Amino acid sequence: MGPWFRVAAVGGLLCVGFGAFAAHGITDPKAQEWLKTGALYGFVHVLAVFAAGQRSGRGASLAPPLFLAGLVLFSGSLWAMGLGAPRWLGAITPLGGLAFMAGWAALAWSRPRS
16 A cells, blocks of 8 residues: 555544544634534545555546545535635645545446456
């Protein structure tokens, strides 16, 4: 799995931290929603990085960087807004969603290396 393992582990740490902060450290309902959504989607895709690492083939090797790009763009933009960043940052969020989707597509069409 290479370097993606460590990056995904850090992503998992961030997801748990932001999810806990949303639940216990912030009172604004919109900010809580952004933080929780970012944590949920991020954590699912961190786990997907670990699962993709168990497969071989070209599509499987493309999936981890796409999932992690989605984590940065999707979850990261939501977390930033939850912490007070300007709302225009939400324009980046769909790009992260597209990266998540591209990662799943890469896995769907992956073929084992021969």
